Amino acid sequence: MRVSKVVLFDTYIPEKDFLYYSIPEEFTESADIGKAVVVPLKKSRKLGYIWDIEEIEDPEFEVYPILSILENIPPLSKPLVRLVNWISEYYSNSLYKTANYIFPSGVELEVLRYLKARDTVVEMSKKQEKIFLALIDNEMEEKSLKKSLKVSESVIKALLKKGAIEERFEIKLIEKKPRKHVYLSEKKGDSWGSFTIDKKILDLMKKPILLFIESRDERWKTYFEIMKHFYQRGKSILFVFPTIKSLIQFGDFLSQYVPFSIYFYHSFLTEAQSYSVFKVATTEQAVVLSTSKGLFLPFKDLGVIIVDQEENEFYNMREKEPRYDSVVVALKRGELEGIPVVLGSSSPSIVSFYRTIYREMELYRKPLFYRPQITVIDLRKDKTQEILDFYSLRKIEENLRNRRKVFILLNRLGYSPYIQCQDCGYIFMCPHCKSSLVYHLEEKIMKCHYCGFEMLPPQRCPVCEGYSFVYGGIGTEKLYRYLVNLYDRAKVLRIDSEVELQDETIIYGADIVVGTRLIEPWLDDEKIGLLIIYNLDNFLHIPDFASPEKTFNMIKRIIGIYKGREMIIRTYNPSHYVVRALKINSFGNFLNRELLNRKSLNYPPFSKIHQILLEDIDEKEILDEGGRIVSKIKEEFKDLAILGPAPYFPYFVRDKYRYQIIIKDNENLINSDFLKKVCEENRSPFSNLKFIINIDMREIIT
Ligand SMILES: [Zn+2]
Ligand SMILES: [Zn+2]
Ligand SMILES: [Zn+2]
The missing domain is CATH 3.40.1440.60 (PriA, 3(prime) DNA-binding domain)
Known part of the structure; x- marks a missing residue:
């Protein structure tokens, strides 16, 4: 059958x-x-x-x-x-x-039910008779029947049971139609522009290619030329970006030149809008700019996949199922479709660059022809203990005087990242997550950034009854207020996930902008004179084997966008190899040192990192079952390094404990089926343990 x-x-x-x-x-x-x-x-x-x-x-x-x-x-x-x-x-x-x-979202089935009287005579009530008569030689759809004759389902059921009427079903497909065409760019261009690319790139595209082009604008022009090449041969083109903002920016650039409309595909579209793009992609030649989700659009005749900022950790999709790495998926799709894949970057990931050394991937490289002057501030020598050091303050004033804008990057939310009792040292913690509560001055409230728990700031310390507290650390709100007080005539603006901007264009009118990584896309403003990385150590010292790489790449990406003159990096570690490599703009220095570290610690590209996340209300249960899982894996693969179960960060969220097991698989021995089997087989009866398997991670908090 x-x-x-x-x-x-x-x-x-x-x-x-x-x-x-x-x-x-x-x-x-x-x-x-x-x-x-x-x-x-x-x-x-x-x-x-x-x-x-x-x-x-x-x-x-x-x-x-x-x-x-x-x-x-x-x-x-x-x-x-x-x-x-x-x-x-x-x-x-x-x-x-x-x-x-x-x-596709935006399609639904509607089942229509039609009713008709049969050629028969049975006994019926007054109500039933009324309906029966209406349905003689007259098939009616259920809803209109119910509306016009005000009948209930029970009467219809009774008639059906008696065999007086019959029913018939029809299935109707509902395709939602979008009201606004926000997924479509305005047609503005009338020519194909006049950029030219090195023809060598097209020759290299027989294999996946890494375009290591430091300047974002140069990279965009190269993408444009690749697109043109394929479009003129009747092919569709898929662009993938890590954030919606970056794809919109590229869309603005493209639509200046291309003589047709381009499509946007991302999570902010309505179901009907996404469905329109889904349909267009399968029926017409199209250029689609998308977030990772676009990697799964069906295309009529896809010619090339171009992934921008391939180094960006936003491509590590591990929040919920399906978990995957967008760059790996792009390469896989290219392989299955037999089409070229282009990975673009201002500073490529170690894993991708390493593959070009062995020619699994081709490399095309173009360095930056201008770069900002980088000043490193050694915070150990800053005796002022102020929120900003003397040099930075002097430079801010100088830029304001010259009508140039200043941007400051700080990745800490709120006013104070923690509140501490001055007498006994107790730090206020979220009762559900055991992470420190962040003080927000404007709302006068302490908040947990993991679960949203809120409470009023303390009157008394719960441990020693003391009543003097330190509002410790510096968040965007504190830095913002400090600058507002200091420069009362400047327009100071704060951008982070906790401020709502009515209109994004006010960013262009600000003199000083303080913000988290959300400021990244705004750094291409030519009126910016100074960018301050408030504390590089906040990025550098996240306990993740990939944080030196992520920090280096983030700053390099910013340099590739930034058109300003100077950049100040504040750090307590001016001799760190990432800082030194950034200062002289040397990818090679960074790469060599990083590869040595990775090799000695057995991290990618010298191994694959797999993670098993364990979650339970009962901590002992995690340790018992986790311990059994670890010994089982060790039994099968004696030579692999396996760490844990060790507390994961944050270790306690929403009343659940979280642990992780890390496997460094340098022989490519482990697959997800094996891990799943081991986890399931070592589960205690009636256990509530939740495990999540993450294969082939590009970053991991340890
Ligand atoms: Zn907050
Ligand atoms: Zn105390
Ligand atoms: Zn919490």
Whole structure:
């Protein structure tokens, strides 16, 4: 018997990624992998995609037939189906969740029920008779019948039971239509611009290529030329960006030149808008600018995938299922489709760059022809104990006098990151997460940034009853207030996830901007004279093997965007190799030192890092089960370095403990199936332990 495996839209059945349905005679020609179908499930009708077709002999369960094939809904290509299978296997994601992640939103089924009287005579009540008469030779849709005759379902049911009327179902597909075309750029350009690229790049594209181009604008021009090459050959182009803001900025650049509309695809679109892009991509030649999600769009004839800022850790999608690394997925899709993949970067990830050394990937490199002057402030020598050092203050004043703007990057939210009792040293902690509460001066409240818990600032210390407190550390709010007081005639602005900006353009009018990494996209303003990295150590000393790399790359990315003259880096570690390499702008110095470290500690690219996250209310349970999991893995693979179970950061969130096991797999021995099996087999009966498997991490907090 020929059956299809169907993955349903939005209908999760535990333990079942797909259901089997038979293929009726009438669909033998049209039924194919990747086609949308309507199938029965209990008494309802469901949308789904045919995931596979196979022969099975005498199934032991009942197999219902597919009801219809929906040619209207764009099909998924076979490489795309294979990509989803691969992601679910490689990263240990459920196939159902991964498939649903890529299914189009904005389509629904509506089941219409039609009623008609039969040619029969039965006894009936007055109410029933009224309906019966209305339905003689007159088929009516349920809703309009109920409305016009004000009947209830029970009366209809009674008539059906008596056999006086009959029902018929019709399935209607509802495709939501967007009201606003925000997903579409305005057509502005009329020519193809006049940039030229090194023809060498096109030759190199037989393999995946790493475009190591330090200046963002130069990189954009190169992308444009690559796009033009493929577009003029009738191909579609997919651009992937780590943030919505960066894709919009690139869209503004592109639409100045291209003589057609480009499409945006990201999580801020409505269902109807996303569905429009989904449909266009499958039917027309299109240029789509997307966040990671676009890697799963079906395309009519995709020519090339271009991933910008491949080094950006925002591509590490591990928050929820499906968990994956966007760069790895882009390369995989390129391989499955047989098309080139371009990874662009101002400062490539260690893993990608390392692959170019072995020619698994080609390298094209173009250094920066201008760069800002970098001044490193040694905070150990700053005797003022002020919020800002003397040199920075002098430079801020100088820039304000010359009508140049100043940006300050600080990655700490709130006013004070912690409040401490002066008598006994107690630090106020969130009762649910055991992390320090952050004081917010404007709202006069202490907040937990992990769970949202809030409380009023203390009157008395709960430990020693003391009543004098230190509002310790410096957050964006404190720095902002300090600057407002200091420069009362300057327009000072704060940008972080806790301030709502009514209108983003006010950023252009500010004299001083204080903010978290959200300021990154605004640094291309030519009126900026000075950028201060408030404390590089905040980035550098996050306990993650990748934090030197992430810090170096972030600053290099900023330098690639930044058009200002000077950059001040404040640090207590001026001799750190990241600071030294930044100061002389040497990727090579950084790379050599970093590779040595990675090699000696067995981190990527010399191994793959896998993580098992364990979560439970009961800490002992985690340690017991976690311990068993570790010894089981050690038993199988004696030579691998396995760490943990060790507390993960934050260690206690929303009343649950969190631990992690880290595996350094330098022989490529471990796969997700094995880890999943070990976790499941070592679970105690009735255990509530939740485990999450993360394969092949590019960063990890230890
Ligand atoms: Zn806050
Ligand atoms: Zn105290
Ligand atoms: Zn909390």
